[in-house]
Amino acid sequence: MITLYGSPRTSAGRCIWALEEAGIPYTLKDVDMRNKEHKSEAYLKINPMGKVPAMTDGEVTLFESMAINYYIAQKYKKELLGTNDLEKGLAMQWSFWATSELQPPIIEVFIQKVFMPDDKRDQNIIENNLKKLPNLLSVLNHSLKERKYLAGSQFTIGDINAASVVSICPMIGIDFAEYPHIKNWLSSMNERAAFQKYQSLRK
Numbered sequence: 001m002i003t004l005y006g007s008p009r010t011s012a013g014r015c016i017w018a019l020e021e022a023g024i025p026y027t028l029k030d031v032d033m034r035n036k037e038h039k040s041e042a043y044l045k046i047n048p049m050g051k052v053p054a055m056t057d058g059e060v061t062l063f064e065s066m067a068i069n070y071y072i073a074q075k076y077k078k079e080l081l082g083t084n085d086l087e088k089g090l091a092m093q094w095s096f097w098a099t100s101e102l103q104p105p106i107i108e109v110f111i112q113k114v115f116m117p118d119d120k121r122d123q124n125i126i127e128n129n130l131k132k133l134p135n136l137l138s139v140l141n142h143s144l145k146e147r148k149y150l151a152g153s154q155f156t157i158g159d160i161n162a163a164s165v166v167s168i169c170p171m172i173g174i175d176f177a178e179y180p181h182i183k184n185w186l187s188s189m190n191e192r193a194a195f196q197k198y199q200s201l202r203k
């Protein structure tokens, strides 16, 4: 039985979505980050980085959300990896792109806008990071112009890993009016029962 550590509002959310897509039973264990449970001796044995998510599956213990989603797909629902070499490559490409290129500026803005008290909010950080987003979102928008999913016609963990980041945009005041293909793609994510479950847990 799989145990996933972390709340749906953190990077664990994309693993919840992947587990729901795979349709396998799992236990979700919240980690009380306010009280530093993620730095406790017990939790550090599961994830020595002291971060969420982490996952156990029998003898297997993993951390890093991308790796967890790869494992879930590889072990429990292989088509989530893509069904041919190109789809598999594109699923990985968009997964790494989302977490290494798109996520950092979005999270910087999110931290400033959502967590920072008014007197500590740094407008320069917000502006400098917001400036990076049009180019990134245009690249994504263009890539979705002629395909339903990021890897083509097959829904993959590339969509899960990228959409879980892109869906933070409205929370920092970015709408997709200028990015119609992203908008359509997100709408198709919204139709998925697994995404709906993830979103309902995130509220």
Ligand SMILES: N[C@@H](CCC(=O)N[C@@H](CS)C(=O)NCC(=O)O)C(=O)O
Pocket: 009, 010, 011, 012, 038, 050, 051, 052, 053, 063, 064, 065, 066
């Ligand atoms: N690269 C990691 C990032 C994990 C991460 O930064 N998690 C945050 C919550 S979203 C966390 O646990 N932060 C606590 C800390 O850094 O001490 C992944 O994708 O799993």
